[in-house]
Amino acid sequence: MTNELARRTVLLGGIAGLSLTASACSVTGGGKSKGGSGSGKGTISALFMKQAGYSEADIHGMIASFESKHPDIKVKPTFVAYEALHDKVVTAAPAGTYDVELIDVIWPAEFASGGLVTDITSKMPEDWHTRMLGGALNTAEYQDKYYGVPWGPSTKLFYYNTAMLQKIGASKADLDTWDHVLAVSRKLKSHGVCKYPIAWSWAQAEALICDYAQLLGAFGGSFLDSAGKLHLDSDAGVKTLTWMCQTLKDGLTNPGSTTFLEDDVSKSMAQGQTAFSLNWDSTYRDLNDRSISKVVGKNGVMATPKGPSGKQPGVNGAMALSIAKSSKNQDAAWKFIEYVTGEAIQERYIKSSASNWKASYDKPKVIATNKPVFDAYKVALRETILRPAVPGYNKISQGLQVEIQKALLGKKTPSKALRDAQAASNT
Amino acid sequence: MMRPGRTQEFPQGLAVRPKKSNGQGKMAFWLLLPALVAVFGIVIYPVVRTLVISLFEVNSVMATDTPFVGLGNYEKVLSDAGFWAAIGRTFYFTVTSTVLELVLGLALAGLLNARIRGRWVLRTIVVIPWAVPTIVNAALWKGIFNAQYGALNGILSQLGFQSDYRAWLGSPTAAMNAVIVADVWKTTPLVAFFLLAGLASIPNDIYEAAKLDRASRVRTFFSVTLPLLVPSVSIVLVLRTVEAFKVFDIIYGMTRGGPANGTQTIAYYAYTSAFSDQSYGMGSAISYLIVIVILLLSAVYLRALRRSEMSLL
Numbered sequence: 001m002t003n004e005l006a007r008r009t010v011l012l013g014g015i016a017g018l019s020l021t022a023s024a025c026s027v028t029g030g031g032k033s034k035g036g037s038g039s040g041k042g043t044i045s046a047l048f049m050k051q052a053g054y055s056e057a058d059i060h061g062m063i064a065s066f067e068s069k070h071p072d073i074k075v076k077p078t079f080v081a082y083e084a085l086h087d088k089v090v091t092a093a094p095a096g097t098y099d100v101e102l103i104d105v106i107w108p109a110e111f112a113s114g115g116l117v118t119d120i121t122s123k124m125p126e127d128w129h130t131r132m133l134g135g136a137l138n139t140a141e142y143q144d145k146y147y148g149v150p151w152g153p154s155t156k157l158f159y160y161n162t163a164m165l166q167k168i169g170a171s172k173a174d175l176d177t178w179d180h181v182l183a184v185s186r187k188l189k190s191h192g193v194c195k196y197p198i199a200w201s202w203a204q205a206e207a208l209i210c211d212y213a214q215l216l217g218a219f220g221g222s223f224l225d226s227a228g229k230l231h232l233d234s235d236a237g238v239k240t241l242t243w244m245c246q247t248l249k250d251g252l253t254n255p256g257s258t259t260f261l262e263d264d265v266s267k268s269m270a271q272g273q274t275a276f277s278l279n280w281d282s283t284y285r286d287l288n289d290r291s292i293s294k295v296v297g298k299n300g301v302m303a304t305p306k307g308p309s310g311k312q313p314g315v316n317g318a319m320a321l322s323i324a325k326s327s328k329n330q331d332a333a334w335k336f337i338e339y340v341t342g343e344a345i346q347e348r349y350i351k352s353s354a355s356n357w358k359a360s361y362d363k364p365k366v367i368a369t370n371k372p373v374f375d376a377y378k379v380a381l382r383e384t385i386l387r388p389a390v391p392g393y394n395k396i397s398q399g400l401q402v403e404i405q406k407a408l409l410g411k412k413t414p415s416k417a418l419r420d421a422q423a424a425s426n427t
Numbered sequence: 428m429m430r431p432g433r434t435q436e437f438p439q440g441l442a443v444r445p446k447k448s449n450g451q452g453k454m455a456f457w458l459l460l461p462a463l464v465a466v467f468g469i470v471i472y473p474v475v476r477t478l479v480i481s482l483f484e485v486n487s488v489m490a491t492d493t494p495f496v497g498l499g500n501y502e503k504v505l506s507d508a509g510f511w512a513a514i515g516r517t518f519y520f521t522v523t524s525t526v527l528e529l530v531l532g533l534a535l536a537g538l539l540n541a542r543i544r545g546r547w548v549l550r551t552i553v554v555i556p557w558a559v560p561t562i563v564n565a566a567l568w569k570g571i572f573n574a575q576y577g578a579l580n581g582i583l584s585q586l587g588f589q590s591d592y593r594a595w596l597g598s599p600t601a602a603m604n605a606v607i608v609a610d611v612w613k614t615t616p617l618v619a620f621f622l623l624a625g626l627a628s629i630p631n632d633i634y635e636a637a638k639l640d641r642a643s644r645v646r647t648f649f650s651v652t653l654p655l656l657v658p659s660v661s662i663v664l665v666l667r668t669v670e671a672f673k674v675f676d677i678i679y680g681m682t683r684g685g686p687a688n689g690t691q692t693i694a695y696y697a698y699t700s701a702f703s704d705q706s707y708g709m710g711s712a713i714s715y716l717i718v719i720v721i722l723l724l725s726a727v728y729l730r731a732l733r734r735s736e737m738s739l740l
Contacts, residue, residue, distance in 0.1 A: 083683065087702040093488050114487030114705060195591075199575075204685025256574025256594040258686050259602075268575050325489065395704045405687035409598055 035096060035118070038329030041072040044336060046100035047088060050079040052262060052280035053152060053319065053353045062349070066339045073332045075100075083205055083261070086394065089116065089324075096326030099333040103148055105139050105318045105386075106206070106393050112142040113391045117322040121146045123334055135384060136356040140320035142389065148320030149341045152353035155314030155384060156214050156278040157376045158305060159287065163298040164275045167193050177306045178218060178243070181276060185252040188275055196254035197275040198247065201262045202408060204401050209387060211278055212404060213315040216240045217385035218307025230388055230425055232400060233418035239308075241407050241414035248408060258408055270295060278304065280317060284373050285351045301372050303379035314380035315387070399424040481711035488705060500712035510713065512688070513696040514720075520607060520692055521671040527611045528667060529660065532618030539619060540626045557616040565680025568609035572596050572681075599689020602682050606690055610677055614670075618663050625659025626652070661732045668728070669721050693717055 048059055056079055063075045078098070080088050089101050093116045103111060111117045117140075124146055129137065133153060140148030158175070165171060168187045175181050185197035201207035216222070221236025231237075247253040254260075254274065266283050268274040270293040277283075286292060287299045306312045321337045323330050339345065346355040347366045354377055360366050367374045388396065403421035406412040412420070481500055483493045504510050539550055556564070571578045574594035583589045596602045629652065637647045675694040678684060684691035684699065691699075694717065701710025 090488050090702055090705060110705070115489040115491075116487070204683060204687065254575070255597060256592070259574055259594055259596045259682075264573075264575065271576070273575060392704075395706075398699065398703065401685075402688045405685065409687055411599075411687060 035323075035325050035327045035330055037331045038327075040329075040331035040335065042329055042332060043074040043076055044099040044327075044329050044332050045076045045078065045097060046102075046333075046336065047078050047080070047085070047092070047098040048102050049082045049085050049319075051082040052282050053154065054349060055282075055352060058349045058352050062340045062345055065345070066336055069339065070335060073335060075336055093324065093326055096324060096328060098324050099327035099329050100336055101322050101324055102151070103140065103320055103322050104206075105316055105320070106389070106397070108140045108142045108147045108320070108322075109389050109391045110393060111322070112145070112147045115325055117147045118325050118327070118330060119145050119147060120149070120323060120334070124149070131358060132356050133358055133381075135316065135381065136318060139316075139318040140322060148322035149337050150318050150320050150356050151341055152318065152346060152356060153381065154280055154317040154319065154353065155377075155380050156210060156317065157281055157283070157301050157303065157314070157373070157380060159269055159277050159279055159283055160300050160302070161194075161269065161272065161275045161295060161298060162300050163272075163295070164188060164193050164197075167191065172300055172302060175276075175302065175305055178215075179308075181305050182247065182250075182252060185276065186250075189252065194273070194275045196251065196273075198252055198257075199254045199260060199265045199268045199274040199277045200244075200257040201260050201265050201279075202244075202257040202405070203259050203261050203264075204405055205261055206397060206401075207261050208401050208404060209397050210315045210317055212240065212244070212400075213385050213387055214278060214304050214313070215244065215307065217313035217315070217383075218304065218309065218311055219243070220307065220309030220311055222385065223388045230390070230396065230422070232422040232425060233415065236309075237418050238415045241404060241418060244404075245407055245410075245414060258405060267292075269299065272298075281354060281373050281377070282352050284370070301376045303376050311383065312379070313383040313385040316384045396425045477711045477714055480707055481715055483708050485707035485711075486705055488707065493708075496708065500708045501716070504709060504712050504716060509688075509691075510693075510696065510716075513691050513693045516603065516690065517672060517674070517692040517694075520603065520610075520674055521668055523604075524607045524610045524614070524671050525664065525667045527607070528615050528618045529663065531611065531615045532622055532663070533656075535615060535619035536622035536626055539623050553616050553619065555616075556613050557620075559613065561613065561676045562680045564609060564613045565677045568605070568612070569596070569681045572605050596682055597686060599687050602686060602690050606677060606681055609681060610671070610674065613677075614667065618667065621663045621666075622656060622659050625656045629655045661728070665725060665728050665732075668724055672721055672724065673717065693720075 046063075048054075048056075050056055054062075059077060059079075063077060067074060082104075085102065085104070086107060089098075089103065089107075089111065092098050092101075101117065103117065108117070112119070132150070136150040136153040137146075139150040139153075140146055160172070160175060165174075165184070168184070168191050170184050170187070174184050181198070185194075188194045188197045200211050202211060213223070216237060219236045219240045221234050221240060223230060223232065225231035225234070244253075248255065248257070254268070256264075260268070262279055262283075265274070265277045266279055266286055269277050269279075269283070270287055272294045284299075284301045288296050290296050304312050304314055321341060323333045323337070327333055341356060343355065343357040343360060346353070346357065347360050347363070350360070350366055351370050351373075354373070355361070355366070361374070387393065390396070400421045403412070403417040403424070407414045407417035482495060482497055484496045484499070485493045535553065539546065539553065543549070559567070572595035574580070574592055574597060577592075577595065579595060580589070580592040584592065594601075595605050633651055633655070634647065637651050642650065673694050674692050675698060678690050678692055678695050679698075682690040684695050693713065697710050697713035697717065700706045700713055704710075
């Protein structure tokens, strides 16, 4: 009996010891996953998202173009939904599965401090600082270092169904403020033109925070106080959330919005079931695509309407291409990033995403390819609202998503929900 | 007296082991080696590694600075209201889905066991939901429940049962029930086939005896069929409870834990902590707490079922 017990103890101890040895005495094993410059040739793996911005076909086109210019480098792309992108980057990090990774503007602090992405400050040419839009360049900046190259500045624009507006004798000029949008929505509803005129992406996801941020900016608020500390339960925040809840109560917002992501909102607009929505810049391309839209030529785009504060900032929703710290072929990865973020490529695919480069905005030929979006951008990018650039952003955002949803579903008052979100962010 | 089907127990030290020559022992070792390597690599190593990680504060998958916190992560988790809320939701999901699957599975098994023409076609069709991958099943039901273009809203409106489209996944309770419906749709066929095997093993002469005794159909079901199905039911109960308690993929595909965390089960909570928040220590601690709950549940079941003479366990 004692022998048996001793044998089991030794076995368990041995397994525990082996487990630690196998992870090179590090709890995570992350320390040994060191990347390298590589030969600058060979095959690289790249992780992209399959959602807003550049489409899968766009990216395949860019890769084909890159490979024809660099025949000694092959690019193997992987596409995931935006909602899976963060976790995919995290879980792939120790194994070094991807060389190039698309990251959101809200993740550089977390990924840089966690050692998941490479500092590329020294690789960036000096003239990029003057040739690139200031707001774009900072997309993947953390503590004065750059961890990625922006792949198009992006913000949510306001889309409207022109055919529906015509039916009640309204026009774009009537949509300059959120109050006016609600007035037009009431008219659309009372005339039976549209049952729920506005659709939002208010599912429990980052999409909700993007919509909330844009409205928060219009109400004159911010996620941070004057001292730069997180301040989720500000007066402007409570007013914003109260306004959101009211549009649901009044039946102006589609009740399905609490389950919608941007894609659902875009589909609802494309099916002619929604009059107004906020969505990313590539939505204009999709609404005018005959294969997926019933409202081709019947929609307009403009910067987000003004709020009570008179402001109309767009939420900064830019993405960036980073090099994974565990990549063994970082030089080849950089060549690819440099190519696809270049002025020529960005202008070629301007209908899917805006350009990083100042010069693009002075080229009539480029502007003419997507003029309505360019016009909206001119206003929307005058001022932007940022989500907090802190390492624990994901957790803060998730807490805020849950609390905002509780208010939207009538489980809590807006002030209590935001107070609880603030309290949760402090733990 | 020895129970049928059980092996004879030898007194301590008297167990008889077949003698093997040295050559046979070596051969056995080499044959077992691939299986041992696989078991170590995909079961033992991750299990022990997770236990080790749960004792450290790990805030990034690539972290090198990971202070030892002992049971600190467990204390933190157990004092977190979110953990207990997730446990509550998981119990609701587990109990409701398991009961529904058992009841519906039993009815379906009865139907599949009936002597009807084309029975094999019916059996083939019934197994289809089980053959659908869970993540596909989740996407399917997400589409069916969609507030704007879902089939359920379309059918109910066409039939005049509702005038307005409903957001079936729009409130925490409705969303949880919708997830349960999707899970029941997928898993009931498995339960039915387990019970069908049980039904097929019941000797026909018992039913004939019941008939001679003029027992009604209901009486026959409760006095003959159900007691003799206890072994199959017990297996299904243990399997489904454990599986349902670990539910993750259908939640990930349908609701991602929303709305307002209304469908966040304990496994999803562990996933969010580990991968979205990158709190690997916390995520590992939650995983171990899930294991403890499942072990406790299994122990309670096994104890209860061992008392039953009809149980196979």
